[in-house]
Amino acid sequence: MRQAGALDVVAFDADDTLWHNERFFQLTQARFAALLEDYADADHLGARLLDAERRNIGRYGYGIKGFVLSMIETALEVTEDAVPAPVIRELIEAGHEMLEHPIDLLPHVAETLEALAGQYRLALITKGDLLDQERKVAQSGLGEMFGAVEIVAEKNAATYREVFGRIGTAPERAVMVGNSLKSDVLPALAVGAAGVHVPHALTWALEHETAPEAHPRFFRLPDMSGLPPLLRDLAENSI
Numbered sequence: 001m002r003q004a005g006a007l008d009v010v011a012f013d014a015d016d017t018l019w020h021n022e023r024f025f026q027l028t029q030a031r032f033a034a035l036l037e038d039y040a041d042a043d044h045l046g047a048r049l050l051d052a053e054r055r056n057i058g059r060y061g062y063g064i065k066g067f068v069l070s071m072i073e074t075a076l077e078v079t080e081d082a083v084p085a086p087v088i089r090e091l092i093e094a095g096h097e098m099l100e101h102p103i104d105l106l107p108h109v110a111e112t113l114e115a116l117a118g119q120y121r122l123a124l125i126t127k128g129d130l131l132d133q134e135r136k137v138a139q140s141g142l143g144e145m146f147g148a149v150e151i152v153a154e155k156n157a158a159t160y161r162e163v164f165g166r167i168g169t170a171p172e173r174a175v176m177v178g179n180s181l182k183s184d185v186l187p188a189l190a191v192g193a194a195g196v197h198v199p200h201a202l203t204w205a206l207e208h209e210t211a212p213e214a215h216p217r218f219f220r221l222p223d224m225s226g227l228p229p230l231l232r233d234l235a236e237n238s239i
Contacts, residue, residue: 007194007235009169010116010227013178014126014133019140020104022202025067028094032071035087040078049074050205057206061153063129068095099132103139106200108225113145115228123148123167125176127155127183155183157190164193175234177227182209189215194234198224 015021029049033042040048052070060066071091075083116122124146126133133151137143150163164171171192178184178198185195186209194217212218219230 006173007175007231008121008173009123009164009167009175010120010231011123011125011163011174011176011188011193012113013176013180013184014124014136015128016179016200016203017106017177017184017198018109018124018142019106019136022200022204024098024101025064025204026202028067028098029071031094032075032091035090036075036078036083039083045074045078048078052077054206061129062127063132064095064098065129065132067098068092099135103136105140105142106224108223110142112224112227113142116231117145120231121147121167121169123150123163125150125152125155125160125163127152155180155187157187160188160193161191164191175231177224179203180207180209181211182207185218186212189217193217194219196221196227196230198222198227 012018029046030042032049033045036045049070052074053067056066056070056073060069068091072088075087075091113122122145124137128151130151137149143149148163148167150166152159152163160176161171164174167174171188174188174193175196176184176188176193177196179200180203181197185197189195189212195212195215197211197218197220199220199222211220221227221230
């Protein structure tokens with residue numbers, strides 16, 4: 001049995017932490033820009049789309065469905081409601097393709113989870129559309145490694161406090177691993193967990209935040225392969 005204060009739960013973000021995700025959004029956004037190139041240049045269109053996504057998080061939440069609706073809203077705005085119906089149809093079809101895209105695991109993910117599964121309780125904490133996230137977890141082949149899968153509307157300090165409580169651990173005995181400083185690291189640190197940032201080359205603009213370099217429980221890894229030795233070091237030094 002682990003001693004009081006020892007690491008108990010290792011929790012992971014899903015999108016762009018365990019598998020690729022943002023690159024499909026960026027490919028679709030490039031397709032969106034090409035469809036509307038007669039009405040706005042790509043940079044202006046991208047800024048308008050980001051504004052729509054920011055406005056719509058409270059309405060649609062995170063994920064592909066909200067992204068598609070934000071593209072349609074932006075298309076209507078920049079064309080002053082003159083966007084051709086075939087463009088709307090193609091945007092909907094692009095969303096369908098995103099929802100059906102195969103899962104592509106990031107390097108070292110599978111072997112790292114296998115190495116940790118017998119030593120810690122593993123949890124998945126992700127936000128986004130419920131059906132799409134459930135699909136990705138099932139298709140990833142990783143689902144059985146997690147003792148808990150939490151698909152939440154937002155990732156903030158209150159969410160982590162509630163989720164760790166449901167899992168049955170104190171935040172101080174948990175580690176949260178993810179690619180987003182804003183959603184995965186900072187709110188986990190705020191409730192007392194350790195936060196491990198594993199950056200992804202592509203990160204949505206609304207997930208950008210300043211790294212808390214001076215925080216004693218903040219760590220950064222170039223990829224997932226460094227997680228097992230980091231956890232051993234944390235346990236040995238009671239960090």
